[in-house]
Amino acid sequence: MxxxxxxxxxxxxxxxxxxxxxxxxxxxxxxxxxxxxxxxxxxxxxxxxxxxxxxxxxxxxxxxxxxxxxxxxxxxxxxxxxxxxxxxxxxxxxxxxxxxxxxxxxxxxxxxxxxxxxxxxxxxxxxxxxxxxxxxxxxxxxxxxxxxxxxxxxxxxxLFEVQENNISAALQYIAKSRSINLGEAETRYLLKYSTRSISYLTKILDKLDNTSMELKRKITIPLIKEFI
Incomplete structure (x- = not known):
């Protein structure tokens, strides 16, 4: 056919x-x-x-x-x-x-x-x-x-949501798969002060990545504070 x-x-x-x-x-x-x-x-x-x-x-x-x-x-x-x-x-x-x-x-x-x-x-x-x-x-x-x-x-x-105890691993996995350098301290800060939804966190991660490239800055806690 x-x-x-x-x-x-x-x-x-x-x-x-x-x-x-x-x-x-x-x-x-x-x-x-x-x-x-x-x-x-x-x-x-x-x-x-x-x-x-x-x-x-x-x-x-x-x-x-x-x-x-x-x-x-x-x-x-x-x-x-x-x-x-x-x-x-x-x-x-x-x-x-x-x-x-x-x-x-x-x-x-x-x-x-x-x-x-x-x-x-x-x-x-x-x-x-x-x-x-x-x-x-x-x-x-x-x-x-x-x-x-x-x-x-x-x-x-x-289709189950990412389980609570796997959110940190999920965020690190997504960052790595997109070649985004997200440190452990920054990951912990994101999870502590933002909505613990992998969909929301992924959107924040994309914004952080785009901004870090535009400003030629690393993704740091001060930069994260500008988005959450």
Whole structure:
């Protein structure tokens, strides 16, 4: 089968994120291993709280597929809902289709029908689907029973937040993977005086890195104080 043509959408996918830059909490090891196992043909349904890394994993898997010379697409429903269901037309032959924040269409029957049809079409084309939701799997309730049933039959995983006792190691890992020099004292200061959320800390780390390069200064506690 010929590869589908490259489709253009009115949002961007981060082409730089990779699994190598993602700190894998021990509770998430099996999930990440299964995502990277191209011999697994099952669709994936991942649930977890906001900012736990679901979007990052979807975009990492898209980039991973690209390295394997396979096609992929990332669709954030918070953006796609602005453009209508036609945006899903003719994507069923793409090797990997990632759809983020599926809970946003719980009460939207038009989109539920479109997603249901997409699932049916990808069964025929042998494409892989990867859905995420930012709520508990059991509380997801679509108004279209057929879609609700189909989703609940998919291979599902919970993406756990980085555990409290692993946050320091996660921050050091992310800094090292991005070639950011973050000392132990600076790490302790960040964790003591800022929100202990790895998503928030990563954003602060990026700002510190950009500022340190612009000012040609090391990341120090006085510099950190300017951001938290």
């Amino acid at each position: 010929n590869k589908p043509k490259q489709l253009t959408f009115p949002w961007n996918k981060n082409t730089k994120v990779t699994f190598n830059n993602f700190y894998i909490d021990p509770k998430n090891i099996n999930l990440v291993m299964d995502l990277k196992d191209v011999t697994i043909n099952d669709d994936f349904f991942i649930y977890g709280v906001s900012n736990s890394g679901k979007t990052y994993l979807q975009q990492s898997l898209c980039n991973f597929f690209q390295q394997l010379d396979k096609t992929s697409i990332y669709i954030p429903l918070n953006e796609a809902l602005k453009y209508g269901v036609n945006i899903l037309d003719s994507i069923e032959n793409i090797d990997l289709i990632c759809i983020d924040n599926l809970e946003l269409i719980e009460k939207n029957l038009e989109w539920q029908i479109a997603i249901f049809n997409l699932i049916n079409n990808t069964v025929l084309s042998n494409s892989k689907l990867f859905f995420t939701v930012s709520k508990d799997n059991g509380s997801l309730n679509f108004s279209m029973p057929d879609l609700d049933s189909r989703i609940k039959k998919m291979q599902s995983y919970e």
